Amino acid sequence: MLNEFHKIGKELFNNHLKQWKNAGKKVIGYNCGHVPEEVIASAGMLPYRVRGIGADSTSIADTYFGPVICSYPKCILQLAGEGKYNFLDGMIFSPGCDSIRRLDDCWRKAAEESHGVFPGYRFYLGIPHKVTDYSLEWFISEVRRFIASLSEHFGVTIGDKDLRVSIKEYNKSRTLLKKLDELRFQDNVPISGADATAVIIAANAMPRDAYNAALEKLIAKLKKSGSGLNGKKRLILGGSAHDDSDIVALIESSGVVVVGDTLCFGSRSYVDLIEEDGDPVTAIAKRYLTRNPCPRVFGSYKERLAYMRERVKDTKADAVILQNIRFCDMHGAENSLCERDLEAAGIPCLKIEREYGPMAEEGRIKMRVDAFVENLRA
Amino acid sequence: MIVAGCDIGSLTAKAVIMNEDGIVSQAVMRAGARPEESAQKIMETALEMAGLKMQALAYVMGTGYGRRQISFVQDVVSEIVCHGQAMHWLNPSIRMVIDVGGQDAKAIRVDEKGGVLQYVYNDKCASGTGRFLEVMAEALEVALENLGPLALESQDPISISNQCAVFAETEVVSLLNGGKAKPDIAGGLVRALAHRIAALAKSIGLETPIAMSGGVAKNQGVYAALEKVLGVQFNRPEGDPQINGALGAALLARAKLQRLNAEKG
Amino acid sequence: MRKEYKEYQFDKMVQSIVHFGSLAKDGTDKECFGMFRYAPHFKEVFGTILGTGEPGVKLMKMVDKYLCDVLNASAQGKKVALCTFNFSPAVLKPLGVVPLVVEPLTTLGVMMWLRGMGEYLNYCCELGFTETSCSAQRGAMGAYLAGLGVKPDFVLCNSVGVCDTNATAFNFAAEYLDLPFYQLNALPLFADKRTIDYQHRDFRGLISFVEEQTGKKLDVGLMREVIHEIKKQDDLINEIQDLMQLKPSPVPGTYNVFMYSVKFIYGGYPEGTEVLESMLKHAKQNAAQGRAGTASGKEVARCFSVYVDHYSAQLRPWAWFDSKDISHVGSMMNGFWPDGAPVAKGELAEGIYKLDATNRDTMLDSLCDQMSRMPMVKQIRGPMDDPHQWLLETRGSIRTFKPDFCTYTGTIGCRNTWGAIKVLARDTEKMGLPTLILFGDAFDQRITSWESMRERIDEFLSIRGILK
């Protein structure tokens, strides 16, 4: 069962997507955790967060991106350029950070020059960098603009009722993932961090009903299983975009268990539910703008620190690994602040800079984690 | 009329002596830290091979990184221009030249006269250069000459993710430690290099017929990988591709001298 | 940071050097250039700036005055705001606040000091900045994080939404120094109504924030004065940019730097206007004689920088272009977008702001519109081919100023432009403009020295047939 989740996370065009497409339905890609999946889902299409797994070079990406760009969007562009994202019917971009927002410019240019293709539909969704009453107002109108554009292009209608249905569905996933979290909070953790990562990542690439069903089954099974990873040091992960269960496995190979995270691919995507009553667009906008503590929202470091500390407390973590992808200044600088404050509170931290997933240098990461873990035990 | 081209690169020094009919002699050697000394030495070697003295040279054109330090040249010119000229002389149909030397890689688009239309260097923080292969050959404990043939043996090249020569070396060492086969690592290295060069070529628009010059053009593994990545056949003009810079300089020297002579009388 | 560095107040040191430079021309030329012998490190910068005559002297005096304002602020009971370079200082005057603008201070440091800003840059990394973050911010910021300068009272940021690494630096500084922080947020869209409303409200938020910090109200009378002054300055800049379109361009290349220096530190203050007036006067004289703005009066080619210019290396790039008779016809740092700006034609016509001094509200809106059209804030906020964005503005500038080639320099932190420059360069090349991407760092000489940059430019100019 866990294998199934791992497989989904490692294959771009997985069986679920193939079936979905064979049924004549559409898949819409998006580039950032601030893009509301519910809107896409309510149009009867499958939201799919693009990733860079499996890229084994960045030669196409380097033709368009400059040299000092995060390897995460580079890997995505590489795959796109190789035609691996040809199954997408649309692509939603948002200015998550400077590296990822230029994926839009570069991908379109690459497609123009015949590297891979660009999906037939594109929408650029603005997202304010601050949380105020007027920024929420703006974002609500932006989500409405998105809905209008999607409806117009694909000739569908997205009513409040449709939105409410998908809010419920996605909230259900969130609730289930929170249940999974609770299992990971236990002293006797029934699931490794690598497996949990695979489960969480699969949410980005599966139809909701199938995912919810599989997740329910898994949770039931985990609840029953008596075995667990007792007595290991418990770690949580924070920092840059991270969607690679292999790296978690690498960390765990040093004899620890990863019990949680504060990542956008991870807990940040499910800890807050969307309000189910009231105007659905407002509810969606509220959740995505105000309830996603990402360093791109400047001036709110203290909230993120609070979230991190809460996670540490809930998961009973012994230590925190703060990682950032090279050239990711936002997470890089913030990890330093976070390290300062967590250590002052007596929580050991390891800060590492690395490349994105397939580009990561495993030996170097392992060496650092090993030494860090030896000290935790000492 | 005897002229010469002298190319002081980052790793090697090259000289070519020409007369009206073609190449009289050519030489390649490892460059020392002092460009002026390397220049002197390589020129003397080439002259000796041709049985000539420095005085016999009517015009010498310098090129390469160290061109400004050569004492005996009449003029200097960028190696980009030289590669265009040399390739035109070798095969006038060529429209794109990929020059991969020790320190940098360039893609050059040329017109029907060998004139440069557009060119691009490798990005700074990247290792699409010959130096990268040298460091890696050392890590693999194989001779530089054998790296290419070794790579060609590979059935399943390993992906080498690190672009930094120094870190890639660690990676290679750990791959070896992990018991991976040398040909597959070599294949991976060569492919990594090919990918970087391909990016370069594409960034100014791939053109054919295409050819390679510079020392790395001696590595058959790179050719094979590049052809695969770019999906085109490379033209392989005869002769040593490493001397193309010097050859181009010599051709330009010859042209310059002819022009000067024509002006005089 | 080394001990020696910790013994000096950074800003005081910069000020005293600038002060010395600004006095140099008070004597005769002979005395002035004779004096340079005793200041070998500053010779080139001062030579280049003062070599432009009266405008250069005025600029030096202006910078000196500005630095004194900063140093004396607290003695005069004024609050100091740590600001991003693209934060128009105009609004701070009626609020009684002195802007401490990081980037120009870094620029002064890298221009004047033999060793550039290396120690300060590294200090930021010691505190936790990534080594690949913007060097323009890491520079002077290092000094302030180390407490080697005046103490800012709060932080104002105008780069949110346009440059992450910049905003991150200010966010970090606010957190690290425990200072109140206000950010103006640029959204990816530019001209639609709800975005303009958003910006207007965001701007009013700024006013209340500053009022709260200072305990004083915005002075509407002063605001009116500032608006009139901006108008005056804008007219001057428009006229200078009009002249820049002439072939040959009668405007010396260094004037580009002068122009945005004025805008960044004294936009809306009479101190800046004086410099612009002097520049216009001189450019007009050149134009009347049909001379180019270069020292020789000749122009063989025109260069446009699609992003920032190159500051490190003691202003040598400008001197070098000048010596080659190449006119520098601007960079993106000169896109200010006042009403009547020569670039604002055709598809770019709507990009301008208007100044309306009718009442408090119209004035606030005017200042806000000006703020959201500061260089970079306007052009880099959205996809490059969106209306009013980078590609279109570059195209407009090329049409207006008719360069023969383009160059790109950024910092290793400019992900916003490094992410798209190769794409942009393809388009400018398609327009027939040779475009050179320089792998250097405008504020950190150590990345690529000016000498190797120069070699690349030289090679480019000859191979691409720009200089025959």
Next chain:
Amino acid sequence: MNVAGCDVGSLTAKAVILADRKIVSCSIQRATSRPEDSARNVMEEALAGASLSFKDINYTVATGYGRERIPFINDAVSEISCHGRGAQWLIPGVQMIIDIGGQDCKAIKLDRDGRVVKFATNDKCAAGTGRFLEVMAKLLGISLDDLGTLSSKARAPLDLAAACTIWAQTEVIHHLNNGMGLEDIAAGINQAMAKRVAMIVNGLGLERNVCITGGVAKNEGVVAYLEKLLGVKLKRPPKVDPQAIGALGAAILAHERMGGPQ
């Protein structure tokens, strides 16, 4: 009781043999591509130096990059812990270790018992490593030893970015080709290295009692400049080669595992 510590680094392999807490042999070799071979070779040399053989060794601890692949060992410990242990043994009361090896540079903070409190490594870029110096020395056509000594003669050291070997290399070639003196370039290289290391050290928080280990500790130029930058005198470990501190620490751990007296 005889114990051994074996450190197989990226560039060199080191072995130290202790007999009843005394160093009886120490050996350093260039590493081969197979860590098991490097380990065996260096151990054999060290054993020969002490006129011992493998069976005389009661316990072996391995460390370094290749540690897990060495067959004849009893335990493997990370090099950071080993360096801590080794340095503390040689210099009691040492609070911080700066170790600059071939592929890595680390700053390690110790508590009074020689336990690692915190460490920082150079994970960003190759430019803070011994390999950087080797590449540069090769480029200049001088030996590693000369690189260290030449720099004291510099008059106007080149200012190099401490950020990258590849970038720095281009710069060095450029300046060589423009006739800059070798000593100024050498000094520039050493300084770039020292600056980078200082950044890592300061980031972690400098201590008073600091010791320097690893192969680069043998480069006087780097050490002198680093002392200047940090404003402290760096202690060199007495008795053994600074390159072998990791192996020494491993041997001490082996001794402790055998229940030997502290």
